[in-house]
Amino acid sequence: DAGVIQSPRHEVTEMGQEVTLRCKPISGHNSLFWYRQTMMRGLELLIYFNNNVPIDDSGMPEDRFSAKMPNASFSTLKIQPSEPRDSAVYFCASRPDSAWNSPLHFGNGTRLTVT
Amino acid sequence: SQQGEEDPQALSIQEGENATMNCSYKTSINNLQWYRQNSGRGLVHLILIRSNEREKHSGRLRVTLDTSKKSSSLLITASRAADTASYFCATDGKGAQKLVFGQGTRLTINP
Numbered sequence: 001d002a003g004v005i006q007s008p009r010h011e012v013t014e015m016g017q018e019v020t021l022r023c024k025p026i027s028g029h030n031s032l033f034w035y036r037q038t039m040m041r042g043l044e045l046l047i048y049f050n051n052n053v054p055i056d057d058s059g060m061p062e063d064r065f066s067a068k069m070p071n072a073s074f075s076t077l078k079i080q081p082s083e084p085r086d087s088a089v090y091f092c093a094s095r096p097d098s099a100w101n102s103p104l105h106f107g108n109g110t111r112l113t114v115t
Numbered sequence: 116s117q118q119g120e121e122d123p124q125a126l127s128i129q130e131g132e133n134a135t136m137n138c139s140y141k142t143s144i145n146n147l148q149w150y151r152q153n154s155g156r157g158l159v160h161l162i163l164i165r166s167n168e169r170e171k172h173s174g175r176l177r178v179t180l181d182t183s184k185k186s187s188s189l190l191i192t193a194s195r196a197a198d199t200a201s202y203f204c205a206t207d208g209k210g211a212q213k214l215v216f217g218q219g220t221r222l223t224i225n226p
Contacts, residue, residue: 004157033213043158043203043216056213091157101146101165104205104214106157 002026004107006092012113018080021110023092024073033104034067034077035091043091049075082114120217121204127223134191136220138204139184145207147180148214149189152201158216161189161202194224 005024013019025032033048047057052069060067064083069075079086089111093104122137138147146165150158164171164180164187171178177190191198201221205214 031212035216042218045213045215048213050212093157101163103148103160103163104150104158106159108155108157 004092004094004105006090006107006110008110009108010111010113012115013082014115015083016081017114018078019082019086019112019114021077021090021092021112023075023077023107025075025092025094026105027073029094029096029105030072031095031097031102032069032075033093033095034075035093037089037091037109038087046077079112082112084114087112087114121202121220123220124218125221125223127225128194129225130194130196132194134194134198134222134224136189136202136222138187138189138217140187140204140206140217141185142206142208144182147178147187148205149176149178149187150203150205150216152203152219154200158203191222196224196226198222199224 007022030051034046036044036046044059046059047067048055049069065079067077089109091106091109093106095102095104120139128134144166146163148163149161151161152158162173162176162178164178166182175192180187201219203216203219205216207214
């Protein structure tokens with residue numbers, strides 16, 4: 001079991017540029033979550049998918065953020081255009097199903113720095 | 116706002132001592148989960164306690180849940196330097212599939 005795989009591990013970009021973060025969930029997991037972590041706001045849920053369908057995107061900060069899950073083994077989180085306040089660690093997590101007693105498996109995150 | 120809030124924000128103890136962290140939440144839940152995060156890594160699931168359970172053990176971990184007070188505690192007994200990490204509680208609102216995390220407690224175990 002390779003775990004949840006995120007890429008890149010680090011991303012440094014200039015304000016205004018497009019940023020794409022990638023996630024490969026654990027095989028067989030059909031729920032996927034994107035979180036953002038900052039010192040000030042802690043862990044914030046951005047969006048989650050069940051069976052590749054977005055269920056709740058109420059945590060997406062604004063229209064500059066978008067997420068897709070074209071198939072069960074891949075998801076992207078895109079920021080366009082990026083701003084310095086988007087600097088954070090972005091985590092992807094997956095779990096076997098949508099059951100409430102199912103724990104999340106996290107990737108090691110992408111540290112995004114927007115200058 | 117966050118569903119769960121941990122207390123204290125930071126805790127520093129000597130190796131071998133017990134560490135207790137608390138979590139309070141706001142709405143009814145199906146379950147409460149505790150996670151650990153080592154520096155520069157993702158969160159790792161530790162233990163889950165259901166809303167109809169009051170106490171649960173796993174190795175050196177002991178979790179309690181008081182639904183009347185909407186609070187939980189995580190006790191780590193006989194702490195080790197390797198327990199140094201941040202600890203988060205996470206809750207789901209009843210009927211919700213998403214997990215909402217608290218701000219976490221930074222635990223430092225001094226050798």
